[in-house]
Amino acid sequence: MAAADQGNIAFLGAGSMGGAILSGLLASGYPAASIRATTSSRASAEKLAADHSIVAVSGESNERANLDAAEWADVVVLGVKPYRIVELVGRIAPALASSGTLVVSVAAGITIDAIVQAAPGAAVVRAMPNTPSLIGRGMAGVAAGGSASDDDLEAARAILRSVGDVLTVDEAQMDAVGAICGSGPAYYFAFTEALIEAGKALGLSAEDAGTLAVRTAAGAGALMVESGTDPATLRSNVTSPGGTTEAALKHFGPLAGMIADATAAAVDRSREMSRP
Numbered sequence: 277m278a279a280a281d282q283g284n285i286a287f288l289g290a291g292s293m294g295g296a297i298l299s300g301l302l303a304s305g306y307p308a309a310s311i312r313a314t315t316s317s318r319a320s321a322e323k324l325a326a327d328h329s330i331v332a333v334s335g336e337s338n339e340r341a342n343l344d345a346a347e348w349a350d351v352v353v354l355g356v357k358p359y360r361i362v363e364l365v366g367r368i369a370p371a372l373a374s375s376g377t378l379v380v381s382v383a384a385g386i387t388i389d390a391i392v393q394a395a396p397g398a399a400v401v402r403a404m405p406n407t408p409s410l411i412g413r414g415m416a417g418v419a420a421g422g423s424a425s426d427d428d429l430e431a432a433r434a435i436l437r438s439v440g441d442v443l444t445v446d447e448a449q450m451d452a453v454g455a456i457c458g459s460g461p462a463y464y465f466a467f468t469e470a471l472i473e474a475g476k477a478l479g480l481s482a483e484d485a486g487t488l489a490v491r492t493a494a495g496a497g498a499l500m501v502e503s504g505t506d507p508a509t510l511r512s513n514v515t516s517p518g519g520t521t522e523a524a525l526k527h528f529g530p531l532a533g534m535i536a537d538a539t540a541a542a543v544d545r546s547r548e549m550s551r552p
């Protein structure tokens with residue numbers, strides 16, 4: 277579903293995450309003429325322009341690239357690495373001051389306060405999306421800063437809704453949202469990698485193990501979403517008493533603790549990154 281018209285949207289940084297939202301928005305029908313991107317390198321900008329028929333400019337070829345894009349935009353999506361956010365926002369601050377431009381940051385661990393300090397008065401929505409946004413199956417948490425209006429929050433939600441689902445949370449919960457949904461796809465990919473390796477060790481070809489593991493992940497994910505049945509019940513439906521699944525799941529004893537430790541580490545890292 278294309279986002280209702282949010283005007284001109286500039287992606288400052290369009291790599292794995294910014295690029296996924298940008299591609300997903302275009303695929304949803306958002307007009308290419310209303311989307312621009314900036315990158316660090318000329319090669320990345322040229323590839324974005326060629327792939328998507330959008331204006332994409334690199335800092336390498338034009339040192340005003342970010343400022344020009346921010347001046348053009350109604351919504352600026354900050355898609356650079358967290359450690360670059362404050363400097364970038366400081367540079368585009370003149371384009372944000374009292375212009376009504378909405379800033380949507382997807383950076384892990386960077387607080388709304390840190391962004392507002394770099395651009396006083398800016399309307400900021402902090403978001404934590406994930407890369408399945410690329411195919412319209414994203415999941416994002418969003419939180420609005422004090423200077424963002426209800427309309428600003430709704431505009432950010434509409435952009436992210438066109439590439440997946442959106443949950444509004446308090447900013448204090450954003451580190452946890454990142455640990456579950458921002459990083460989450462990597463956990464499922466890592467699990468699938470391990471399942472493929474296990475399949476190979478059991479004598480399947482790499483190709484067959486890959487097909488079986490990936491399609492099973494896709495089917496299980498879709499079943500969780502589309503059946504409306506909770507994951508515990510779905511697991512139980514697969515697990516015949518005394519059967520093969522039960523024999524396998526007995527070895528998953530430490531999984532819950534492992535996932536709790538892993539997500540706690542992600543939250544700790546996110547909090548560390550929020551310290552100046």
Ligand SMILES: NC(=O)C1=CN([C@@H]2O[C@H](COP(=O)(O)OP(=O)(O)OC[C@H]3O[C@@H](n4cnc5c(N)ncnc54)[C@H](OP(=O)(O)O)[C@@H]3O)[C@@H](O)[C@H]2O)C=CC1
Nearest residue numbers: 289290291292293315316317320355356357358383384458
């Ligand atoms: N990857 C993910 O799954 C998720 C990432 N995030 C957040 O998204 C943000 C980006 O991460 P990710 O997409 O993984 O990183 P990438 O390295 O893939 O992308 C970073 C992008 O920023 C560009 N860039 C670097 N410096 C500048 C600059 N000064 N001006 C304009 N563009 C610049 C890069 O250009 P070039 O290609 O030329 O280097 C690239 O397009 C991070 O803040 C991260 O926390 C949030 C949720 C999930």
Ligand SMILES: O=C(O)[C@@H]1CCC=N1
Nearest residue numbers: 383384454458459460
């Ligand atoms: O690993 C990271 O820092 C980013 C944020 C969430 C997912 N990837």
